[in-house]
Structure formats: structure tokens, C-alpha cells
Amino acid sequence: MTTPVKPLTAARPRLPAAVWALVCAVFVSSAGAGAIAPVLTERTAELARTAAVPGVVSAYFLARLVCTPIAGRLVTAGLTRRLLPAGLLLTALSTAGAGLAGDYWQLLGLRVVGGVGSTLFTVSAVALLVAAAPPRLRGRAFGVWSVGFEAGTVVGPMVGTGLFTLARSAPFTVTGLCLGLTAAALLFLPRRDGADDGETGGVAVRMRKVLAHRAYRAALLSNFAVGWGAYGIQVSLVPLFVLARFADGSALASVALTAFAVGNAVVLPVAGRLTDSWGRRPAALLGIALFGAGLGGIGLSGDPVTLVAAAVVTGVGCGVIGPAHGAAVADVLGPDARGGSALASFQLAADVGAVAGPVIAGVAAQAWSFPAAFLLTALVPAVAFVAWLRAPETLPAPARTG
Known part of the structure; x- marks a missing residue:
């Protein structure tokens, strides 16, 4: 009598250790930025005056905009693994120094240094994320990366x-220490077997070739839209609109922003798997349609329930x-390509959208109305x-799942 043999089942693919290490790093980075955000205004006012606060904030983002193309070239040159801890270390030192x-x-100079460090870290981290994640897990990799970032933005302000x-300088000192320790840990970032991280080989991808790919151009436009709507309009025009339209607008604005964050956070783990099963294009079409409909719905909302519902749809x-x-x-770049400029341009699209969106929509709101500004958005x-x-x-055909 023979014992029946159990059929072998394929092991469920798991994200490489390097992906989780990068997720932890972006969580610490995001939490650090969030920890000092509530107290940076007061710190600036102590040294100068309240009117000087926008200058400190603008200097940080201007440094990011200027440094992003440079960071992309350095990644293409094969310096990815060196830029990762170096960028985080610059951020750590500038934060503690603030x-x-x-x-x-x-303080202004230190924030500029912090913007440079933040850019070096982000561009190199995304490049390593691309190299570490297998094609069939790239959606999930970017999903958990986004979860790490969003979790940091929630935890950071509370900790700060x-x-x-406890002490006025404590948020800066503790954040700097945590960022420094994370930078040291990233020196030992594991490599994925068979993957090139841009240090030892790979082919440098020309920007002209990447721009010729319609999927890359579509990704640039959708990231620009996310920067415009999520990073720009959500934190600038939405509060002003709610204050002008509704009674008790201050509290309702906070509820709307929270609703956006909840919708975003709830769907992210599912969105990564959806991207790896449906494909990149269907998921992108669904997301961009919901995002645009939600933004338009916010501007047309006439009651709090509609406003909050539209904010949730926007976040989803x-x-x-x-x-x-x-x-x-x-997918367009591939795991072994050194596409630093392409990755930097992708990030830059969101940054430009975040800067341009509030300015252009703000002018539209003043010239016409808030609903017109949101419809333009x-x-x-x-x-x-x-x-x-x-x-x-x-998405490569063999990687698709049902």
C-alpha cells in the first residue's frame, strides 16, 4: 500500500527583503518630515518672524526641484547605493542642526541642505525599488512603499x-538621530539575486528613448496630476473652499482632509495587487478616473456629506x-537599466504639479469661482x-495572474 503524495503547490511569491528595508526607510523619512512640520513654523518665528515661514518652506522645495535632475544623473552614473545613505545622512544632519x-x-541654509538630502534619498530609493522588485510584484512593491510613506505622514506629526x-529642540534632535541610524542601516541594504542595482553594470537609458514610450509619458502626466491635486490642491485650495462655503468650515476642512487620507490608506494594499493582476493600464485608468471625478465633486459639493464622500473618492x-x-x-525601464534621469523626471512631474496647481487654481478661483477652479483641476x-x-x-504577459 502506498501513501498518496500531496500535490506540490507553488509558493506564494514574496517581496524581497530589500523592498521591505526601503519601505522602512521611507517610513522613517516621512515620519521625520512630519515630526518637524508642526514645530518648524514656531522655530522660524522664534528666529525671525511669522511672515518668514513661507521662505523656509519654499527654500526646501526649491532645493528639491533644482536637485532632482542632478540626482537622476548621479543614479544613471551608477552611484545609487552611495546616494541612498548619503541623502538620508544629509537630511539627518540638517534636521538636527535646525x-x-x-x-x-x-535655519534657511539647513533647510536647503535638507531638501537636497531628501531628493538624493528619494530618487535613489525609487531606483533601488525598481531594481529589487520582480516584474510580477512591482505593483505590490510600490503599494507597500506608498503605505510606508503615508503611515509616516500620520505618525510623524503626533510624535513631533x-x-x-518635552523640549523645544527635541523633535529636531530625535528626528535627526533616527534618520542617521537609518542611514547607517542602509549601508547593509540586501541585494536581490540576479538583479543589477545600477552599481555594477546595467545599461544607461537615454531620456529620449524613454520619452518615446507612451506608457512613460502617460505616467508623467498622471504623476503631474497627482502632484497638482493631491499634494497641491488638497492642502491649499480645499481648506479655503470649505471655509468659504460651509459654516464651521475649519472643522469640516480637517474632516475632508482626513477622509482623503483614509480613502488613500485603505485602498493602497489592494491597489498594488490589482496592478499586478489586472495590469498597469486598467488600474491607472480606474484610479485617474476616480481621482478626477472626486476633485470635480469637491468643487461642486453643496453639503458636508457630499464633500466628505468626494474627498474619499479622491483619496481612493x-x-x-x-x-x-x-x-x-x-516596467519601461527594466530592473537592470540605469534610468536615473527617467525616475527623477517622474518625481519632478509631481513636484511641479504641486507647485503649479495651487497657483493656477488659486488665480482661477479669484477670477471666476471655487467650482470653476476645481473643474479646471x-x-x-x-x-x-x-x-x-x-x-x-x-506588465509582462507571463507575470499576469487571474
Whole structure:
């Protein structure tokens, strides 16, 4: 009598250790930025005056915009693994120094250094994420990366506020220490077998060749739309609109922003798997459609329930887009290509959108009305939607699952 042999089942694919290490790093980085955000305004006012706060914030983002193309070239040159801890170390030193700055100009200079460090870290981390994640797991990799980032933005401000009650410089010192320890840990970032991380070989990809790919151009447009709507309009125009339209607008604005964050956070884990099963293009189309509809709905909302519902839809759409267009860019480049400039341009698209969106929509709101400004904003993802309709699917056929 023979014992029946159990059929062998394929092991469920898992994300490589390097992906989880990068997720932890982006969580610490995001939490650090969130920890000092509530107290940076007061710190600036101590050294100068409240009117000087926008200058400190603008200097940080201007440094990011200027440094992003440079970081891309350095990644293409094969310096990815060196840039990763170096960028985080610059951020750590500048953050700790901000708590000890003796005057406004020192603080301003340190924030510029922090912007440079943040850019070096982000561009190199995304490049390593592309190299580490297998094609069939790229959507999930970008999904958990986004979860790590969003979790940091939630945890950071709470921790920073608590530390500030202990000592005024504590948020800066503790954040700098945590970032420094994370930078040291990244020196030992594991490599995925068979993958090139841009240090030892690979082919440098020319930007002209990448731009010729319709999926990459669609990803640029959708990331620009996310920067415009999620990073720009959500934190600038939405609060102003709610204050002008509704009674008790201050509290309702906070509820709307929270609803956006909840919708985003809830869908992110599912969005990564959706991207790896449906494909990049269908997921991107779904996400960009929800995102645009939600933004338009916010501007047309006439009661709190509609406003909150539209904010949730916007957050869900944003959460679906992220893994889809990130994975598409990774597919276009491939794991062994040194595509630093392409990755930097992808990131830069969101940064430019975040800067341009509030300015252009703000002018539209003053010239016409808030609903007109939000409808104008909804046109940006509409353009990206058309671009994705024309884009090919980039998920390799053998990687698709049911």
C-alpha cells in the first residue's frame, strides 16, 4: 500500500527583503518630515518672524526641484547605493542642526541642505525599488512603499508634537538621530539575486528613448496630476473652499482632509495587487478616473456629506494610481537599466504639479469661482486619462495572474 503524495503547490511569491528595508526607510523619512512640520513654523518665528515661514518652506522645495535632475544623473552614473545613505545622512544632519540654529539664515541654509538630502534619498530609493522588485510584484512593491510613506505622514506629526512638550529642540534632535541610524542601516541594504542595482553594470537609458514610450509619458502626466491635486490642491485650495462655503468650515476642512487620507490608506494594499493582476493600464485608468471625478465633486459639493464622500473618492483614486504608474515606469525601464534621469523626471512631474496647481487654481478661483477652479483641476487628470487610453500595457504577459 502506498501513501498518496500531496500535490506540490507553488509558493506564494514574496517581496524581497530589500523592498521591505526601503519601505522602512521611507517610513522613517516621512515620519521625520512630519515630526518637524508642526514645530518648524514656531522655530522660524522664534528666529525671525511669522511672515518668514513661507521662505523656509519654499527654500526646501526649491532645493528639491533644482536637485532632482542632478540626482537622476548621479543614479544613471551608477552611484545609487552611495546616494541612498548619503541623502538620508544629509537630511539627518540638517534636521538636527535646525533645532540648534542661531539665526534665520542658518535655519534657511539647513533647510536647503535638507531638501537636497531628501531628493538624493528619494530618487535613489525609487531606483533601488525598481531594481529589487520582480516584474510580477512591482505593483505590490510600490503599494507597500506608498503605505510606508503615508503611515509616516500620520505618525510623524503626533510624535513631533509630543516631543515638543518635552523640549523645544527635541523633535529636531530625535528626528535627526533616527534618520542617521537609518542611514547607517542602509549601508547593509540586501541585494536581490540576479538583479543589477545600477552599481555594477546595467545599461544607461537615454531620456529620449524613454520619452518615446507612451506608457512613460502617460505616467508623467498622471504623476503631474497627482502632484497638482493631491499634494497641491488638497492642502491649499480645499481648506479655503470649505471655509468659504460651509459654516464651521475649519472643522469640516480637517474632516475632508482626513477622509482623503483614509480613502488613500485603505485602498493602497489592494491597489498594488490589482496592478499586478489586472495590469498597469486598467488600474491607472480606474484610479485617474476616480481621482478626477472626486476633485470635480469637491468643487461642486453643496453639503458636508457630499464633500466628505468626494474627498474619499479622491483619496481612493489617488491610492490606485500610485502603484499603477510607478510599476509602469519600472516596467519601461527594466530592473537592470540605469534610468536615473527617467525616475527623477517622474518625481519632478509631481513636484511641479504641486507647485503649479495651487497657483493656477488659486488665480482661477479669484477670477471666476471655487467650482470653476476645481473643474479646471479635474481637467488635469482628464488629460492623463486620455494619455493612458493610448498607452500600451507594460506588465509582462507571463507575470499576469487571474
